[in-house]
Amino acid sequence: MRKILIIGLSTFIIGCVTPQTTQEGKDASFYYDIGISYLNVGNNSQAIASLLKAIELNPNNPEYYNALGIAYFNVGEKEKAKEAYLKGLALNENASEIAVNLAVLLASEKNYTEAIKYLEKAINNPNYSNKDKAYYNLALIYRELGDYNKFVENLEKAIAYNKLYQDAYIVLGNFYLEEYEKTGLSKENSFWKANEIFLKAYMLGLDSPDIIFGLGKSYFLLNKKENAKYYLEKLIKKTDDKNPLKLEAKKLLEKLEAEYASVDEEPVITKKIEIKEDKIIQEKEVVKNPDIFIDKKAEEKPIESQVSQQNNPNPETVVKLQKIKEENQDIQKSLKYFYIQVGAYKSIKMTEDIINKLKKLNIQPEIEEGVLNGEKIYRVVFGKFESYKEAKEFLDKNLTPNKIEGIIKFKKE
Incomplete structure (x- = not known):
């Protein structure tokens, strides 16, 4: 399922303002804090009123204009939001959060050239701590412009700056999964690339429904039926009925079950390997990237029973299964x-x-x-x-x- 393009605002961090020492500064800070509280609960009307009061008392703090710009943007007052952002940047041209938020506004108006300029300005600021979000927004703009190489390049940059940037994995994975004709890869290789991206996110502990569905669907499209079944069932258990991905997962499972009813497949054999990063061994989880599959039935079925279920298994298959059994026994001893x-x-x-x-x-x-x-x-x-x-x-x-x-x-x- 393609993620709808929504160029989101950078994270606004409460409490990043330098403390004021004058009585006037304290009053302005008080109204600013109140405004932020209203902004965070979605009461934009009260937020705007409080932030305007803060600016009236202290018109020289760029953070106040940033917050006001966000509030105006939330209610669709784009010109007022733009004016607030520009005033903030006039006070501090290195205020990268304001530059990124202004870029988001400009992109929403399809003024991509100006939006790119402000995003690159933020990225080039060595003191800006949210470069991952700037690269992410830049990627979405390049997708709208049809420059898919730069789209991928900037998403990969976002992930490089933040290994746990879940949205970046989802957007990039879905691109290879659903827009393979734009990737420059064959259909199968594009599906494998999507699987690799979702798998990397999952192994880092990012297990949102979108990530799990991406794994299930990529395995489905690659005809890895057992793998697909595992992740699709996992998604169905994990999500409530309101999540549209649950319905999509059920549809794919129905197709799998229909195929199972008409085709007898060879059993899937998994083995254990060492994860070198921290020298931890994972059982029945990693076979070979990108074929990761947790075989829930493996502990219930000895290798011999899996061989016996095949009709006239050839000698080579028997030898391979016996070798896997011996490897598993060696690992179990240790x-x-x-x-x-x-x-x-x-x-x-x-x-x-x-x-x-x-x-x-x-x-x-x-x-x-x-x-x-x-x-x-x-x-x-x-x-x-x-x-x-x-x-x-x-x-x-x-x-x-x-x-x-x-x-x-x-x-x-």
Whole structure:
């Protein structure tokens, strides 16, 4: 499903204004804070009134004009919003948040040339901390202009600046999934590229419905039926009935079931490999990028039973299956314990929500530091289980009913 183009405002951070020391400054700051509070709850009328009062008391703070511009933009008063942004930039030409928000406004008016100018100005400011959002907006503009190379290039830049930028993964993945004729790749290679993008996001802990659906649909289009089935079913369990992706997932599953009814497939065999970044072993999760598939039935079916289900399996297949069995047995001998990971985050602050949810379930999680693609991340983990089955049962009983996703992993001696 293509993500509708909406060039969103940069994140507005409350409390970024330099504290005032005069009585007049305190009064202006008070009205500004009130205005921001109204802005955050969607009461734009009260926000505008409070921000105008703040500007009346202190007309020299560019942040006040930025907030006022956002409020006016929200109610469709684009000329007033533009005037506010320009006044803010006149006070501080290096106010990159204002430049980006002005670019968003100009892009909404299809004034792409001017919008690009302000976005590039923000990007070239070495002190601007939200370059990922500037690159993201720049990418969306280039898509509207039909320059798909620059569209992809700037989305990749956005991800480079923020490895956890979920919207950028979704837009880029959907481009390769649904607009393959514009990618310069063959249809199949474009689908594989989409799968790679969604998979990277998922492995970083970004598991929104759009990401999971992207995985399910890409596997479906690549005729990886078991993989597609797993992620589509996961999406259906994860989302409520109001989410349109749930209906799309059900439609794809119906097609899969119809194909299953008419075609007998060879079993899908998975194996375990070592994830080199943090030397953690993942069971039944990674086969070979981009073929990632968690086989929920693997623990219930020994290798021998999978062979016996095939009609007259050839000797080469039997040898391969036996080799996989031996590899699995060797790995099992070196296991220390299984545990559950419920997320990977770029800061400790971002782990607070999931930790509080787990504690309400009487689960005491731990935070592990790790490095992924050269960046520090924090994983929320818990549990010491003797077997994969024990960990899976705990996950299904305690986490899944509470809509908490977990990945079962194990550590090696």
